Amino acid sequence: MSIYHGGSIKVEKRLSQGLSVLTNYTFSKMIDNVGNVEDSHNIVRSTRGLSDYDNRHRFSLSSVYQIPIGKGHPIGAGLHGAPAMLVSGWEINGVVQARSGQPFNPTITTDTSNTGENKDRPNLVGDWHVAHPTPQQWFNPAAFQTPAAGTFGNAGRNILIGPSLSNFDVSLVKNTKVGESATVQFRLEAFNALNHANLDIPNAQTNTANAGRITNTLAGFDARQIQFGLKIAY
Numbered sequence: 001m002s003i004y005h006g007g008s009i010k011v012e013k014r015l016s017q018g019l020s021v022l023t024n025y026t027f028s029k030m031i032d033n034v035g036n037v038e039d040s041h042n043i044v045r046s047t048r049g050l051s052d053y054d055n056r057h058r059f060s061l062s063s064v065y066q067i068p069i070g071k072g073h074p075i076g077a078g079l080h081g082a083p084a085m086l087v088s089g090w091e092i093n094g095v096v097q098a099r100s101g102q103p104f105n106p107t108i109t110t111d112t113s114n115t116g117e118n119k120d121r122p123n124l125v126g127d128w129h130v131a132h133p134t135p136q137q138w139f140n141p142a143a144f145q146t147p148a149a150g151t152f153g154n155a156g157r158n159i160l161i162g163p164s165l166s167n168f169d170v171s172l173v174k175n176t177k178v179g180e181s182a183t184v185q186f187r188l189e190a191f192n193a194l195n196h197a198n199l200d201i202p203n204a205q206t207n208t209a210n211a212g213r214i215t216n217t218l219a220g221f222d223a224r225q226i227q228f229g230l231k232i233a234y
Helices: 043-047 081-087
Strands: 002-016 019-032 057-066 090-099 165-178 182-191 225-233
Antiparallel strands (some): 019 057, 182 225
16 A cells, blocks of 8 residues: 655746756655565554655756857857867756655664564664764664564654765767768766765664664765767768
8 A cells, every 4th residue: 555645846948049958846755555564463553654765855957058159159150161160069968866865664683573574673762863964873773772572663664764865967969060961979978977975775773883874875876977979870
């Protein structure tokens, strides 16, 4: 069972004067009862919580700007030959994506419930938030305690929130016409251009020494990568 509520705003500027922009913002909440079942005799209570895919805020923006230099533009319109070919046909493309952190599950390494499932959660006894989260301490492990033997912890599923994500990709493109029908395109692309570290989910085992520590970055969002490309269309 899942419940989703959300609202979104979309703003679009179609291509005019060399510029197009498409942006979208979504505010939402998703709850479900999918995941590791701690107490098989009370599945709804045991698993109901924020969805693994819940992102409260999500923003995206993509843009294309054709630089107004060269033939047909106020700047460089009088150039001919090689100079005209050199300054014409440039464009800048950008993609921005950002979202708030994803929920994750506090767990413990011991089978205190004696069910043999090893899916137990701790007791929540305080505030797990820290004032200034860092990779060394993303949440407060002291807010959790291991339950007594033969009992289930009272911490709900996915009550912890991981790091947010932000990423910016940019490309510089040069289109050059060759003859009547051929176009040569040169691309310089930078992925994660700002080299921002998007952190993965922390260690959620609250009864271990490195509880709350982050040791990895999010898969699919590596450090800055730059590549060149050349394409001929005819």
